[in-house]
Amino acid sequence: MLCKVTRTFKAGAQNFFRNGWLSIATVGVIVIALFIVNVQIAIMFANNLLLNAVEDRVNISVYVNTDVQEDEVMKLRHEIEQYPEVENIEYISRKQALADFKERSKNNETILKSIEEVGSNPLGAVLNVKAHNPDQYETIASKIDQSSFSEKVSGVNYLKYRDIIDNLNKEIKANQKGAIILAVTLSFIAILITFNSIRTTIYSHRQEIEIMKLIGASNNYIRLPFIWEGVFYGITAAMISVPLTYLYLQFIGNEEVTNSILPLSNARFIKIFLTEYFMKNLVLVVLFQCTFGVFLGVFSSIITIRKHLKA
Amino acid sequence: MIIFENISKVYPGNFPALENVNLKIHEGEFVSIVGHSGAGKSTLLKMLYAEEQPTSGDVYFSRKNISEFKARELPYHRRNIGTVFQDCKLLPKKTLTENVAFAMEVSEKKTSEIEEAVPQILDITGLGKKFDAYPNEVSGGEQQKAALARALVNRPKVLVADEPTGNLDPISTWDIVQLLLKINEFGTTVILATHDKPIVDKISKRVVVMDKGRVIRDEAHGRYCI
Numbered sequence: 001m002l003c004k005v006t007r008t009f010k011a012g013a014q015n016f017f018r019n020g021w022l023s024i025a026t027v028g029v030i031v032i033a034l035f036i037v038n039v040q041i042a043i044m045f046a047n048n049l050l051l052n053a054v055e056d057r058v059n060i061s062v063y064v065n066t067d068v069q070e071d072e073v074m075k076l077r078h079e080i081e082q083y084p085e086v087e088n089i090e091y092i093s094r095k096q097a098l099a100d101f102k103e104r105s106k107n108n109e110t111i112l113k114s115i116e117e118v119g120s121n122p123l124g125a126v127l128n129v130k131a132h133n134p135d136q137y138e139t140i141a142s143k144i145d146q147s148s149f150s151e152k153v154s155g156v157n158y159l160k161y162r163d164i165i166d167n168l169n170k171e172i173k174a175n176q177k178g179a180i181i182l183a184v185t186l187s188f189i190a191i192l193i194t195f196n197s198i199r200t201t202i203y204s205h206r207q208e209i210e211i212m213k214l215i216g217a218s219n220n221y222i223r224l225p226f227i228w229e230g231v232f233y234g235i236t237a238a239m240i241s242v243p244l245t246y247l248y249l250q251f252i253g254n255e256e257v258t259n260s261i262l263p264l265s266n267a268r269f270i271k272i273f274l275t276e277y278f279m280k281n282l283v284l285v286v287l288f289q290c291t292f293g294v295f296l297g298v299f300s301s302i303i304t305i306r307k308h309l310k311a
Numbered sequence: 312m313i314i315f316e317n318i319s320k321v322y323p324g325n326f327p328a329l330e331n332v333n334l335k336i337h338e339g340e341f342v343s344i345v346g347h348s349g350a351g352k353s354t355l356l357k358m359l360y361a362e363e364q365p366t367s368g369d370v371y372f373s374r375k376n377i378s379e380f381k382a383r384e385l386p387y388h389r390r391n392i393g394t395v396f397q398d399c400k401l402l403p404k405k406t407l408t409e410n411v412a413f414a415m416e417v418s419e420k421k422t423s424e425i426e427e428a429v430p431q432i433l434d435i436t437g438l439g440k441k442f443d444a445y446p447n448e449v450s451g452g453e454q455q456k457a458a459l460a461r462a463l464v465n466r467p468k469v470l471v472a473d474e475p476t477g478n479l480d481p482i483s484t485w486d487i488v489q490l491l492l493k494i495n496e497f498g499t500t501v502i503l504a505t506h507d508k509p510i511v512d513k514i515s516k517r518v519v520v521m522d523k524g525r526v527i528r529d530e531a532h533g534r535y536c537i
């Protein structure tokens with residue numbers, strides 16, 4: 001058995017190196033297949049990062065009337081915290097709100113003067129409410145609106161930003177859906193092209209298969225060199241597609257390029273998260289590439305050779 | 312040793328190739344099967360190494376009915392029969408040595424055995440110096456010698472040669488025929504299908520004449536005569 005494996009491995013390696021251009025072409029096709037899958041995964045990953053980042057920044061601010069005392073605000077906070085949709089609440093006191101406002105308006109003397117003229121703090125406390133997911137903001141806003149403490153609230157800014165949040169949400173989700181459909185379609189096409197390429201390679205060996213049969217080679221002995229060849233195709237292709245993907249990530253990390261290709265993405269995100277993630281998980285990426293490449297090579301070989309052995 | 316019993320073969324499209332052929336070949340015989348192209352020589356030989364199945368009738372090899380072999384048993388059966396063809400059928404991406412060794416590798420012979428037998432057989436067939444060449448780098452005669460070496464390296468009981476000299480010049484043809492005769496002297500049964508009249512006449516051994524899928528003459532020391 002070991003002898004058979006070694007001999008067929010040697011035969012597979014010989015075929016791989018002696019086939020020259022045919023091997024290069026087949027490896028090239030698998031590299032393209034793997035690269036297409038990688039690019040799709042990178043785009044989906046970038047979209048995910050972006051979605052998370054946007055979701056992290058989205059919240060609704062509940063402005064409390066200026067005459068409500070701090071302990072009452074705390075009760076209010078506690079009540080809103082009980083909503084199942086709420087993830088957390090950030091409390092900004094009246095003092096803090098005024099300080100923040102002054103900081104934001106430090107270049108606008110008119111505003112600063114007006115505040116001084118008013119004398120007292122014109123701003124109420126603010127509760128920044130964060131939901132588990134962006135779909136829930138509408139529910140939270142309407143719950144606050146219908147609650148017993150609604151008269152203590154001067155405004156909920158969600159209503160103001162509602163359209164912006166909704167649109168962003170829709171756009172990101174549509175983008176995500178599109179990316180998945182594109183990834184599946186392109187991967188499928190890549191698999192078909194690889195399959196066809198290996199089919200052509202094996203077809204060019206059909207006379208050899210016939211000769212092997214005639215001199216008494218068992219089906220396994222005929223099959224194994226082609227399977228090894230498939231393994232070589234897959235591994236070689238993976239070794240090329242990994243650095244190629246890294247270069248691609250570096251390329252789209254360039255802000256000018258990214259903003260023209262991926263309007264929803266952000267070059268900084270890609271550069272920091274995607275490239276870093278790629279390098280941190282290099283072993284995993286190489287392993288995935290090899291597995292997928294070898295799967296493509298071997299699967300196509302097995303299916304094709306089966307047809308020739310039957311004939 | 313080999314018995315063709317009431318063999319008929321009809322190819323799809325109702326093309327008859329063999330009609331009720333009966334033939335017995337004994338161990339150690341040298342049989343020339345002659346006839347025009349399309350007489351049924353190749354079809355008959357293909358049945359021996361199970362590349363074709365008869366439409367009716369049975370082929371026996373060492374008392375075993377070939378049509379009863381299961382698919383996984385066929386490789387083992389084929390290892391008992393050395394085959395040589397007009398187009399040599401060498402593996403183009405392997406050197407002559409590798410081609411010969413390959414026949415032993417598929418028979419799962421030991422590496423030490425292969426290393427000993429391959430140079431020997433290449434020497435016997437007169438290919439000693441060309442062992443590292445690829446098939447397309449040597450002449451047709453040398454390719455055929457390599458094919459013969461491959462057919463013989465496993466010491467088969469029977470050697471089937473289907474028009475082995477069809478593409479060769481007279482000198483190479485005679486080289487091959489002498490090799491076939493030598494092999495037969497060592498005890499291997501040789502079945503030679505050919506339509507080369509001078510060769511058959513010179514061999515002067517058993518001649519089976521076929522025409523339109525039938526055996527029309529079978530003589531122990533025959534001549535090419537249709």
